Amino acid sequence: MPDQSNRNTIIFVVCAVILLMAYQVFVMGPQAKRREAELKARGGDQVQTVPGAASAIQKATYLPRDQAAAKSPRVAIDTPAVYGSVALKGARIDDLYLKGYRQTVDPKSPAVELLRPEGAEHAWFAEFG
Incomplete structure (x- = not known):
């Protein structure tokens, strides 16, 4: 066969x-x-909205990064590689920087930002639960 x-x-x-x-x-x-x-x-x-999402009007108004981070209580993170904070509301990691990397080749330039709190422009965060 x-x-x-x-x-x-x-x-x-x-x-x-x-x-x-x-x-x-x-x-x-x-x-x-x-x-x-x-x-x-x-x-x-009409604009379609997702429950829990910010409306189109709220997206146009951004808070400064410090004010957006101050919306909820926080716990600081400081490791050899990264630093930042965790929002206690929702256990959201939304404030994180890389210690060993800079935005430009100048050693005095700001650290590379990985995550940004909700409410700030270009918000990016990690959420658990």
Whole structure:
């Protein structure tokens, strides 16, 4: 009996591609059209908001970094490689700098910033839980 594993593999791949294409056309396509129609019916230019996310107006007004960090109580972090603080509200690490790296080649330039607190411009943080 000849080895038919190559033929079976090719048949499997072809069937899988056909199934994926059919799913895209017959399931995902109508859902996308339905969502577009709902948006147009609502007035298309409305901003979609996610629960818990800041509104468009709040995103336009940023706090200075120090004020954004002072919004919640903090615990300082100081290791040989990084320094910063952890926000106790939500156990969010959002204030972190690299000790051994500078923004420019000048040794007096500020340390490289890894994370920035929520409320500051270009906020970036790590959240647990």
